[in-house]
Amino acid sequence: MSVLVNxxxxxxxxxxxxxxxxxxxxxxxxxxxxxxxxxxxGKGGQTHLDRPVFNxxxxxxxKVGANVSIIFVPPAFAADAIMEAAEAGIKVIxxxxxxxxTKDMIMVKEYLTDKACTLIGxxxxxxxxxxxxxxxxMPGFVFKEGNIGIVSKSGTLTYEAADQVVKAGLGITTAxxxxxxxxxxxxxxxxxxxxxxxxxxxxxxxxxxxxxSMEADAxxxxxxxxxxxxxxxxxxxxxxxxxxxxxxxxxxGGADDTAAAKxxxxxxxxxxxxxxxxxxxxxxxxxxx
Amino acid sequence: xxxxxxxAKETLKGFGVAIQEGxxxxxxxxxxxxxxxxxxxxxxxxxxIKAQVHAGGRGKGGGVKLAKSLEEVRSISNDxxxxxxxxxQTSAEGKRVHQVLVAQDVYYPGESELEEFxxxxxxxxxxxxNMIMYSTEGGMDIEAVAEATPHLIFHEEIxxxxxxxxxxxxxxxxxxxxSGMAFKQMTKFVFALxxxxxxxxxxxxxxxxxxxxxxxxxxxxxxxxxxDGNALYRHKDLxxxxxxxxxxxxxxxxxxxxxxxxxxxxxxxxxxxGAGLAMATMDIIKLSxxxxxxxxxxxxTANAERVEKAFRIILxxxxxxxxxxxxxxxxxRCDRVAQGVVDAYKNIGEIPVPIIVRLQGTNAVEAKQIxxxxxxxxxxxxxxxxxxxxxxxxxx
Numbered sequence: 001m002s003v004l005v006n007x008x009x010x011x012x013x014x015x016x017x018x019x020x021x022x023x024x025x026x027x028x029x030x031x032x033x034x035x036x037x038x039x040x041x042g043k044g045g046q047t048h049l050d051r052p053v054f055n056x057x058x059x060x061x062x063k064v065g066a067n068v069s070i071i072f073v074p075p076a077f078a079a080d081a082i083m084e085a086a087e088a089g090i091k092v093i094x095x096x097x098x099x100x101x102t103k104d105m106i107m108v109k110e111y112l113t114d115k116a117c118t119l120i121g122x123x124x125x126x127x128x129x130x131x132x133x134x135x136x137x138m139p140g141f142v143f144k145e146g147n148i149g150i151v152s153k154s155g156t157l158t159y160e161a162a163d164q165v166v167k168a169g170l171g172i173t174t175a176x177x178x179x180x181x182x183x184x185x186x187x188x189x190x191x192x193x194x195x196x197x198x199x200x201x202x203x204x205x206x207x208x209x210x211x212x213s214m215e216a217d218a219x220x221x222x223x224x225x226x227x228x229x230x231x232x233x234x235x236x237x238x239x240x241x242x243x244x245x246x247x248x249x250x251x252x253g254g255a256d257d258t259a260a261a262k263x264x265x266x267x268x269x270x271x272x273x274x275x276x277x278x279x280x281x282x283x284x285x286x287x288x289x
Numbered sequence: 290x291x292x293x294x295x296x297a298k299e300t301l302k303g304f305g306v307a308i309q310e311g312x313x314x315x316x317x318x319x320x321x322x323x324x325x326x327x328x329x330x331x332x333x334x335x336x337x338i339k340a341q342v343h344a345g346g347r348g349k350g351g352g353v354k355l356a357k358s359l360e361e362v363r364s365i366s367n368d369x370x371x372x373x374x375x376x377x378q379t380s381a382e383g384k385r386v387h388q389v390l391v392a393q394d395v396y397y398p399g400e401s402e403l404e405e406f407x408x409x410x411x412x413x414x415x416x417x418x419n420m421i422m423y424s425t426e427g428g429m430d431i432e433a434v435a436e437a438t439p440h441l442i443f444h445e446e447i448x449x450x451x452x453x454x455x456x457x458x459x460x461x462x463x464x465x466x467x468s469g470m471a472f473k474q475m476t477k478f479v480f481a482l483x484x485x486x487x488x489x490x491x492x493x494x495x496x497x498x499x500x501x502x503x504x505x506x507x508x509x510x511x512x513x514x515x516x517d518g519n520a521l522y523r524h525k526d527l528x529x530x531x532x533x534x535x536x537x538x539x540x541x542x543x544x545x546x547x548x549x550x551x552x553x554x555x556x557x558x559x560x561x562x563g564a565g566l567a568m569a570t571m572d573i574i575k576l577s578x579x580x581x582x583x584x585x586x587x588x589x590t591a592n593a594e595r596v597e598k599a600f601r602i603i604l605x606x607x608x609x610x611x612x613x614x615x616x617x618x619x620x621x622r623c624d625r626v627a628q629g630v631v632d633a634y635k636n637i638g639e640i641p642v643p644i645i646v647r648l649q650g651t652n653a654v655e656a657k658q659i660x661x662x663x664x665x666x667x668x669x670x671x672x673x674x675x676x677x678x679x680x681x682x683x684x685x
Contacts, residue, residue: 027620075519101520102412103490109417110449139619139650154565156617160673163617163649180564183417209565212414235568238553238575239584242378246549246564246586248519249414254432259572276576277569278674 002129002174003149003194003201004092004118005068009133012060012090013038014081015072017048024072024096024137025049031134036064057088070126070135071095078122079104082185086115093185094135095122099248105183112185119185123247125155125177136177146171148284149195151188151218152207153180153247157235157277161205164281170288173201180247182212189218196228203229203284206271208262210236211250215262219269229287232266233274234259290516292530293341295390297514300527304485307478307508309500311392313341320366321359323391333393338365342384343535345513346376346430352386355394362391387534395510399503405510406465406501407431408479410486410494413446420446421453421483423461427498453483467501474507482509489527490520539605546598548587555580557680558603558612558642560596562587562621570615573673577681582609589621596626597633604640611643611683613676618650627656631663643668643683647676 005011011028015021016038026049029035037052037060044055052064060066069085071078071094078097085093100122112119120127126136130143142159144166152158158177165172176191178184188208195201208215215234222230237259239245241252252258266273272287274280292300295313302308310331312323324336340352347353352374356362366389373383396403405427413420424442426434435442443464445457455476462475478499486494493515500510521528533541543550549564553571557579561567564586571581583603587595596614603612616626630646647670648656660669668683670676 023620076522099519101490101523102492102517103487103520106412106417106419106449137620142619142650152565154563154569156561156563156619157565157569159617159619159650160566160569164673182412182414207565209568214414217415233569235565235572238555238571238581239568240551240553243551245551245568245584250564250568254435276674276677277566277573278672278677 002132003198004120004127004174004176005129005133005135007034007132009068009092009135010034010036010064010066011068011070011133011135012036012057012066013070013072014057014085016040016053017043018072021072022049027140028134031140033133033135036060036066057084057090061088061090066090068092068135069094071097073097075099075101079108082108082119083111086112086117090117092118092120094120094124094126095185096124096126096137097121098123100181102182105181109183109185120176121179121184123181124179124184125158127174127176129174130172138175138177142166143175144171147173147200147202148205149173149198149201149203150175150205150207151191151195152177153209153249154207154235157207160277161207161280165205165284168281168285170285173198180209180249182249187217188214189221192218192222192230196226201228203231203288205280205284206230206232208232208234209247209250210234210239210245210252210259211257213256216256216265219266219271222271223269226270230271231274231280231283231287232263232271233277233280234262234266235277290518290521290531291343291535292514292516292527293343293532294339294512295341296530297512298509300489300514301482301485301509301512304488305481306485307474307506308512309392309395309508309510311339311390313388313390314366315388316370317363317366320389320391321363324356324359324362327391327393331393335394336362337392337394338362338369339390339392340369340372340374340386341388341390342374342386343532344374344376344378344384346378347374350374350376350383352376384535395500395502395508397503401503401505403503404501405498407434408482408496408499410483410491412492416446418446418449419486420444421461421479423465425465431497447483453480470505471501471507474505478507489524490517491515492517539602543585543602546595548585548595548599548602550602551584552606553581553583554608555582556608556610557684558582558606558609559615560585560587560599560603560612561615562589562617566615566617570613573677574613574680577677577684579611579680579684582606592625593629593632596629597636600633600637600640609642611645611680613680614644614646615673615676616648618648618653618656622651623648623656624652624659627659630667631659631665634665634667645670645676645679645683647671647673649673
């Protein structure tokens, strides 16, 4: 078991023939992900990386049975790409693109309310189920199979956590990079819930950062419904208020979205909080004993 | 991206938002001319001279003053232009004032009582929808209002399917206690304000105060506008309003080099790939007994050129006592980054502070070897904790 993506996922790449799409599609194929084709409007009928290129997502769904899409199209066209995937019936849409205007994402979020799909991202590293499918830009070799689920707003910090988990003798069921934008398709609570319901996942690592209330919302949910040990880390304890720290969503607006406030809420909700990012793996291993 | 008050007001006016009229001036002479012109246009007898800097609380620092004669316009403008304005939102050194807004006096006496309200438009991150936040307690720090009298702050969320509706604008005007002419003016004000917010891809509007004048007009007396940086590509006119004098010079230089950099007050510089890991690295510096001197995300291509530029930017800060490089190599190979560090070090010449390089991920072992065999005074580490320990060690 695992969540979101597995060996049966039939993945298409939107923005397939662009440089980013080409590079990462190649990496995903090498990892063993079942990439069944890609979409680049106007290039339908061509072949790229030995796979068919389609003009529309609908064509890819009809002709090769695609059910997962990963999006690399530029920010100005990414909202459109997400909605196209949803309309075509793609079940899991993973948007890597960074820099989509907030107004576009408000519209996307509204559009998706009555569609039977899950959006991960945007501005995220993607999702990996080690040994089965990598649908993202993460270095696959860092993630070994195991029983720990990871939910994170950050890319490289996810790799860091996964590496610590593996060095502590554990492995990963699925790692979900939910993204660092103010509006994302799947929030921390929803991603944690997916892992909580996955029988194979025995423990969960939740990595957040300053800004917004997603980690607090997830913590309250865990307190009510959690059945597995959770280790939490909040990046940005030293970040100044009012400044955007790289991710568009990483900004302290008020007293409740500082790292200190979030860590306190996590603690109160029974989550094991890592003060240092260097002890995430060790804390998880201790809880698994 | 932030813009000045005078730019914000011009922009709002273009969407039909009633504003306190004003003319921007770079010199005391221009300010006097502006005052005369403003009197012709609006009939104002007094003028408010307002420092134009990207910071709130300007009045508290002496950056907003009332002038009752053209002589006072000249002398006050002369005082304000060129001053380093210190407000609760600036550093202790303050911000240099390059221009003033000469604005009409809107606090004139009349038939009805003056009233000040607060109004902002922003994204509600929990719901993914825009909302209008407003309060009867205008003209003061909204954080303080939220603390002391949270029941006096109201929200109205906008459904993206249908946009702002009439009943919502009416509810706002009723909650603010308005009636008659002022009520109508307020609903008009709210509609125009929200239209402006959506049209220009704003990330924040803060109008504090919104004034009900003694003749029942509703106008924006101050206005803070922040634009969504990701949407500037479709607003070239607004992008041109950027005033780099208001930004940290080092941050501007870093931005031009494609580095995401924020200047901080600490003593340990850092260079990291990825925003989350960069924040985590700042945190571990603190836990090791130091304080982060910056946030710096070098991005996905940490090659020699970028590493060198990043070193040069960090070293501009004379408080930096050590530098921690923390790269988790995925697609980017650690041995290449290590070579980049060595090359950058040699190009810069003697770097006067200890450097700790932590490279983990693809080819981390080879990378450590390159650093260790370079003969440079660079400490290498593979585990994050090792790096933290070395930072503590060099800080003594």
